[in-house]
Amino acid sequence: MHAKELILLTGTMETRKMLVRQLQDVIGDFVRIHSYSYDEGIPQVFHNQLIILSTSAIEEETAPYIGTGCTVVVAKRTVNFEHIDKLLFLPEQTNALYVNDAPETVYESIETLLQLGINHINYIPFYPGKKNIPEVEFAITPGEVKLVPSFIKQTVNIGPRLIDITTIMSILQHIGLLANKGDIVSEKYIRKIIDLSKKLSKTSKESDRLNKHLKQVLDGVNDGILAVNSKGVITVFNENLQHMLGMFHAKALGRHLREVFHNSELVSFILNNSAEESSWFSVLHTDVIVHRFYLESEGAIVATFKNAHETIEMEKTFRRELVKKGYIAKYTFSDIRGHSPVIEKCKQIAGKIAKTNLTVLIEGESGTGKELYASAIHNESLRRDGPFLAVNFSALSDELVESELFGYEEGAFTGAKKGGKIGLFEQANGGTIFLDEIGDISLKLQARLLRVLQEKEIMRVGGNKIIPIDVRVIAATNRNLLSMIECGTFREDLYHRLKILYVHLPELRNRKSDIPHLVQHFLSQSGRSHIQLLPEVMARLMQYHWYGNVRELKNTIDYMLAVCDGMVITMNDIPNESFFQRKYQKEPLIAASLVMEKTAVPLPPVEELPVDHEEFLFILKVIHSFNQKGESIGRKKIAERTQEWHKDLSEQQIRSRLKSLEQRGYIVTTRGRAGIKLTRPGVDYLHVSSHANSAKEMEVFPHA
Numbered sequence: 001m002h003a004k005e006l007i008l009l010t011g012t013m014e015t016r017k018m019l020v021r022q023l024q025d026v027i028g029d030f031v032r033i034h035s036y037s038y039d040e041g042i043p044q045v046f047h048n049q050l051i052i053l054s055t056s057a058i059e060e061e062t063a064p065y066i067g068t069g070c071t072v073v074v075a076k077r078t079v080n081f082e083h084i085d086k087l088l089f090l091p092e093q094t095n096a097l098y099v100n101d102a103p104e105t106v107y108e109s110i111e112t113l114l115q116l117g118i119n120h121i122n123y124i125p126f127y128p129g130k131k132n133i134p135e136v137e138f139a140i141t142p143g144e145v146k147l148v149p150s151f152i153k154q155t156v157n158i159g160p161r162l163i164d165i166t167t168i169m170s171i172l173q174h175i176g177l178l179a180n181k182g183d184i185v186s187e188k189y190i191r192k193i194i195d196l197s198k199k200l201s202k203t204s205k206e207s208d209r210l211n212k213h214l215k216q217v218l219d220g221v222n223d224g225i226l227a228v229n230s231k232g233v234i235t236v237f238n239e240n241l242q243h244m245l246g247m248f249h250a251k252a253l254g255r256h257l258r259e260v261f262h263n264s265e266l267v268s269f270i271l272n273n274s275a276e277e278s279s280w281f282s283v284l285h286t287d288v289i290v291h292r293f294y295l296e297s298e299g300a301i302v303a304t305f306k307n308a309h310e311t312i313e314m315e316k317t318f319r320r321e322l323v324k325k326g327y328i329a330k331y332t333f334s335d336i337r338g339h340s341p342v343i344e345k346c347k348q349i350a351g352k353i354a355k356t357n358l359t360v361l362i363e364g365e366s367g368t369g370k371e372l373y374a375s376a377i378h379n380e381s382l383r384r385d386g387p388f389l390a391v392n393f394s395a396l397s398d399e400l401v402e403s404e405l406f407g408y409e410e411g412a413f414t415g416a417k418k419g420g421k422i423g424l425f426e427q428a429n430g431g432t433i434f435l436d437e438i439g440d441i442s443l444k445l446q447a448r449l450l451r452v453l454q455e456k457e458i459m460r461v462g463g464n465k466i467i468p469i470d471v472r473v474i475a476a477t478n479r480n481l482l483s484m485i486e487c488g489t490f491r492e493d494l495y496h497r498l499k500i501l502y503v504h505l506p507e508l509r510n511r512k513s514d515i516p517h518l519v520q521h522f523l524s525q526s527g528r529s530h531i532q533l534l535p536e537v538m539a540r541l542m543q544y545h546w547y548g549n550v551r552e553l554k555n556t557i558d559y560m561l562a563v564c565d566g567m568v569i570t571m572n573d574i575p576n577e578s579f580f581q582r583k584y585q586k587e588p589l590i591a592a593s594l595v596m597e598k599t600a601v602p603l604p605p606v607e608e609l610p611v612d613h614e615e616f617l618f619i620l621k622v623i624h625s626f627n628q629k630g631e632s633i634g635r636k637k638i639a640e641r642t643q644e645w646h647k648d649l650s651e652q653q654i655r656s657r658l659k660s661l662e663q664r665g666y667i668v669t670t671r672g673r674a675g676i677k678l679t680r681p682g683v684d685y686l687h688v689s690s691h692a693n694s695a696k697e698m699e700v701f702p703h704a
């Protein structure tokens, strides 16, 4: 046997890498370590060697490779203390499966974790074949992610277990170095544990500081704020909520929500941690609007309370915005200008659509004339003598849109008018309702809208009477509803209900021959049709990309009319470049390009990526791998991964990278549980770029 050499045999490559690193760290200075794993293949039979087996579970598989004169030590292993600080971020009393491949190691590790003081978690042992497992959300595993049951939503991988100190001492003894080096080695080993405890105490100090800061912030906001942990125990009850409900926080903190609030609907609404949602409640004689969301990083549910009466007063002014243009459809097909083949085709389709009574979806970028078409369709339809209501969803909060659309009953909430209020759907009876920016409505409103379209009836807020309605719905969107469906932010069933008939309005840049007609139309609309444009001005207008479409062209004409002297518009009157929209902001598939059209670039090619291309790709890869596992991912997790990748990106930098990726349409960020998701273009992009980059394949999850 060589005096200062050992052979480490493990089951998997991950464990091998991990354990070699550990052994190098503590005894690498005086022992040569050779390592092999069963899954990578063991190349030879060893004779006269000190063999360390990572676990007794591989004794059988490795036996053929252990020849004569060997000393075999089966390592005892302990939890990987370098990574257990990840567990500190799990909330108090979290129920979590502890997952490993055999009952002994599971129980041993739980015992060790408890001895290390990581006792704020309720560990539930789990190993293959274990029965009667509660369906909890979290799992903790020392590297055995593949054994984690599929119902688990979040897995904390603390990495393969380390070799314990007694095994290391036994190795030293076998190679005759115990007397000489034992002290140094145990000191090194212990130092690591001290480092860990320092790390732990720093984390808890930081979280104390953070909590104090957070409390100040929470008390400063105008809403009532309440948070409950995963057990339903109230952990935050801010000052405003005390005032609003007339309840001292000491009566609420630390108690279960159910003991504090006797309104069972409110309790189950708050404890339901699925999608983000708002609703009205009467709590302790106060009418409140409660908005609830799940704070994934904390495993907590947060509910904000607004005084319903005050909210209504405050938002009354905005409410007028909801019904944009009164009750009359102003435009007819003759107001739609342009003779390009695409626009002629569009008018022709819309004209046919008008004659039916079916729901229509109008898609088109902002400013392409969606409202114009909706209005023209109504005026050409059999409903032309009925009302036309244009509703814009982007201006108001969910609760107000809901009460405005569906109306409310008297006494539905404080501030509700006597006799209740009839909603826009009822007001549009016999006519058409135009739902603009349909992509902006919440999932809750989508569900209500779907019911209206299916059943042709509505129910007022706070009411129980079903009211039949006869309204034609025309919806419009400038967003990509299909990618929203893919990301779970738009209901597919609603999409199909809306898109019974369909018009896509062409972008102005794709029908430039219409520009002279439109220019003439806007000049005469403003009563200045006698004003001339110099040919070079028109030529320039024909060159622009018009990301803001017809509305932008109209604004440009208005600007030039305002600044021109005399009867002629010259090059001097053209607004400077900052006036123009630089790119189409809502449609993610279109790349930023110059204002002056050079080449149309439908998708940003790989080579146009920013200098930090690799960082972008890395971030996309991390998100994709979490999405694929069905685990949620947020900025914090990305930051952790990036640090493992030895890239020192600050949270701020990651935030800006994410923003940029979101602007490019590669990811969507949702509040609450879903976290960040790759869009279809994001996935495509990742594939294309990964191929382009395959030579320098990055390891997203290096096994620490």
Ligand SMILES: Nc1ncnc2c1ncn2[C@@H]1O[C@H](COP(=O)(O)OP(=O)(O)OP(=O)(O)O)[C@@H](O)[C@H]1O
Binding pocket: 335, 336, 337, 338, 364, 365, 366, 367, 368, 369, 370, 371, 372, 373, 436, 478, 518, 521, 550, 551, 554
């Ligand atoms: N073909 C057209 N002929 C005449 N005017 C048009 C035409 N298309 C659009 N416009 C004008 O352009 C402006 C924008 O149109 P509209 O408000 O209908 O667009 P939109 O697609 O609904 O925009 P958004 O999505 O931003 O609500 C309006 O002043 C409208 O009258």
